[in-house]
Amino acid sequence: MVFSVDDCFRTSLAEARAEFISAAHGVDFTLRSLTHPLQESTRVPLTVEVARTGAREPEHLLVLTSGVHGVELMAGSGCQVNLIRSGHCENLPDGTAVLMIHGVNPVGAWRMTRTAEDLVDLCRNFPDFDSLDAGGEEYERVHATLMAGEDYSAVERLMEEMGKRRFVQALMDGQYRHEDGFGFGGTRPLWAHRVLLRILRDEARGANRVTIVDLHSGAGAFGAGMVVCMHTGKALALARRRFGQALIAPRDAQAGEYRDALGHCADGYERALSGRELTSIVLELGTYPLDEGLRAIIESHWAEVRGDYGTARRRKVDAAMLRHHLPDDPLWRRAVVERCAEIFSQALS
Ligand SMILES: [Zn+2]
Structure with missing residues (x-):
C-alpha cells in the first residue's frame, strides 16, 4: 500500500486517534479503547487506544507508548501510525508481540498541554507516594519568579542568572510541593498512571522479556x-547493548551533565513488571531549540493555572505548543519516522 509519511501525522487528539485506529484496522491488530472519566464532563472522546499484534503467548513483548506528555502525542502517534503502515509490525520474529498504547494522557493531548488533569506531569507521577521526597530544591528558586505575575522577561532574567541549562533542569526535575508549579508530580497516582500499569501487567502476562519505547x-x-x-545496573547495560552506547542514562554514576527526574514512569514500569527482563527507554524526538519552545511551554502552564480555555490568547499559545512539539516540516517527519523504525528494529534484535 502506498501512503505518505505526512499523512501519518495529525494535529489534534481526535484526528490522531482516528488515524491510529484506521491504521491498526488495516492490519492484523486487536484494538481496545479505555475511556478517561473526564470524558463525562468534557463530552469529547478522551480515550487511550491499545492495539496488539503478533504472538498470542509471547516470550518478548515490545511496547510503544505515545502522548505521556499530552501534546507530544502528535509526534509519537505519527511514528506509531507509520510503523504500522510501513509493515514493520508484520512478520515479527517468533515469540514476539507488539503492543501500541496510543494517547496515554488524553487530557493533555486534548488541551495541547504537557500535563494531565490537575496540572500534574504524568511523567513525574510514579514516585513512592508513601515515602515521598518533596524534591526540586533548585526548583524552589524558579517557582517564585515563575508564578509571580506571568512576567516572561523576569523568567528570562532568572534564566540568564542561573544559566539556561540549570534553569531548564530545575524546571524539569519534578517536585511535590507546589500544586500550581511546574513539573508537579501529584499527590496520588493519576487515572493514566493506574491504567498504564494495568495494561502493561495484563498484556505482559507470560512474557519473560518486556521492552518499552516511550x-x-x-x-x-x-x-x-x-x-x-x-535504569541502572543490569537493565542499563542491556539497554546500551541494544540501543547503543550513546544513550543518555541520568541515573548512571557517569551521567555527567544529565540530571535524574523524580517519579519517572520507568519507576512504575519497574514495580509493575518486576521479575521480568525489562528494558525501557524514552525516545526523545528533537525539534527546535528548547529556548524557542520554552516560552510556549511556560505560557501554556500559566494559561492552565489561570483556567484560560477557548480564548484567542489561549489558541495562540496552543498553536505555539503544537509547532514546538510537531514541526510542520516534511523533512522532520521523514527523519523521525526513520529514527523510530531504527529503534523498533533494535528493540526486536
Ligand atoms: Zn515528554
Whole structure:
C-alpha cells in the first residue's frame, strides 16, 4: 500500500486517534479503547487506544507508548501510525508481540498541554507516594519568579542568572510541593498512571522479556531521536547493548551533565513488571531549540493555572505548543519516522 509519511501525522487528539485506529484496522491488530472519566464532563472522546499484534503467548513483548506528555502525542502517534503502515509490525520474529498504547494522557493531548488533569506531569507521577521526597530544591528558586505575575522577561532574567541549562533542569526535575508549579508530580497516582500499569501487567502476562519505547518530542537536535534510559545496573547495560552506547542514562554514576527526574514512569514500569527482563527507554524526538519552545511551554502552564480555555490568547499559545512539539516540516517527519523504525528494529534484535 502506498501512503505518505505526512499523512501519518495529525494535529489534534481526535484526528490522531482516528488515524491510529484506521491504521491498526488495516492490519492484523486487536484494538481496545479505555475511556478517561473526564470524558463525562468534557463530552469529547478522551480515550487511550491499545492495539496488539503478533504472538498470542509471547516470550518478548515490545511496547510503544505515545502522548505521556499530552501534546507530544502528535509526534509519537505519527511514528506509531507509520510503523504500522510501513509493515514493520508484520512478520515479527517468533515469540514476539507488539503492543501500541496510543494517547496515554488524553487530557493533555486534548488541551495541547504537557500535563494531565490537575496540572500534574504524568511523567513525574510514579514516585513512592508513601515515602515521598518533596524534591526540586533548585526548583524552589524558579517557582517564585515563575508564578509571580506571568512576567516572561523576569523568567528570562532568572534564566540568564542561573544559566539556561540549570534553569531548564530545575524546571524539569519534578517536585511535590507546589500544586500550581511546574513539573508537579501529584499527590496520588493519576487515572493514566493506574491504567498504564494495568495494561502493561495484563498484556505482559507470560512474557519473560518486556521492552518499552516511550515516544516523546520537543528536546534534542532537530529531527534526531535521543535515547534516554532511566535504569541502572543490569537493565542499563542491556539497554546500551541494544540501543547503543550513546544513550543518555541520568541515573548512571557517569551521567555527567544529565540530571535524574523524580517519579519517572520507568519507576512504575519497574514495580509493575518486576521479575521480568525489562528494558525501557524514552525516545526523545528533537525539534527546535528548547529556548524557542520554552516560552510556549511556560505560557501554556500559566494559561492552565489561570483556567484560560477557548480564548484567542489561549489558541495562540496552543498553536505555539503544537509547532514546538510537531514541526510542520516534511523533512522532520521523514527523519523521525526513520529514527523510530531504527529503534523498533533494535528493540526486536
Ligand atoms: Zn515528554
